[in-house]
Amino acid sequence: MKSEPIQTEGAAGLDIKTEVAVEEFWQTYRPPMRGEYHGRCNNALCTGVDARWYNVASTLYYCDDCAQRINERCRQLGGREICELYD
């Protein structure tokens, strides 16, 4: 068996220390899931996190700003508010 050269490059062709660091980052840092309680706001155009407003229509969670807008729109249309705060 021939000896392998000391590996300095990782699978992605980057410095192996960088790749290990990135891998560890993703294993320890889990990005909040969209539309989940305390996760990212379900509005795709929103970067809000800590979504706490449950939308009974979509059954997903929204941030404060988006939930207020959705409820305001509901009132304008004469319907009931569909976002409820879960705290």
Ligand SMILES: [Zn+2]
């Ligand atoms: Zn939002």
